[in-house]
Amino acid sequence: MSKTIQDGLWQEEFGKPLLIASQCLQCESKYFPERKICPKCYSDKLSTVLLASSGIVFSCTQVFVKSKLIPEQPYTVGYVLLADGITVPARLIGDKGKLEIGLPVSLAVGVTGKDSEGEEVIGYYFQPPNEVET
Ligand SMILES: [Zn+2]
Numbered sequence: 001m002s003k004t005i006q007d008g009l010w011q012e013e014f015g016k017p018l019l020i021a022s023q024c025l026q027c028e029s030k031y032f033p034e035r036k037i038c039p040k041c042y043s044d045k046l047s048t049v050l051l052a053s054s055g056i057v058f059s060c061t062q063v064f065v066k067s068k069l070i071p072e073q074p075y076t077v078g079y080v081l082l083a084d085g086i087t088v089p090a091r092l093i094g095d096k097g098k099l100e101i102g103l104p105v106s107l108a109v110g111v112t113g114k115d116s117e118g119e120e121v122i123g124y125y126f127q128p129p130n131e132v133e134t
Pocket of ligand 1: 024026027028029038039041042
């Protein structure tokens, strides 16, 4: 059995996951995760849009604090600058020595950890496109 870390973060399009965002109809700003009110112009007229599935690492850092959800430490988190110009927070998975600012990465969905009952948790993350799964 497995469960998703949070509903409404992504959906599958043609077999590939895409993050679900809001776009303000007044000022065209995009937000991930979705919002009901635009923090820039306070409009409540937002539509749901799907974001690009690839981008570059905008910032990243290794986390050494133990997490109930993520079994291995350290793990890497950061922001990804997507091809459509929005930065999104994300877990970064890949060779830790190669994860650096500017590295091209692609969105993936898969098991990112286990909950307190040992049930697998499905989350989204970014990884280099040519990363070989082992
Ligand atoms: Zn706005």
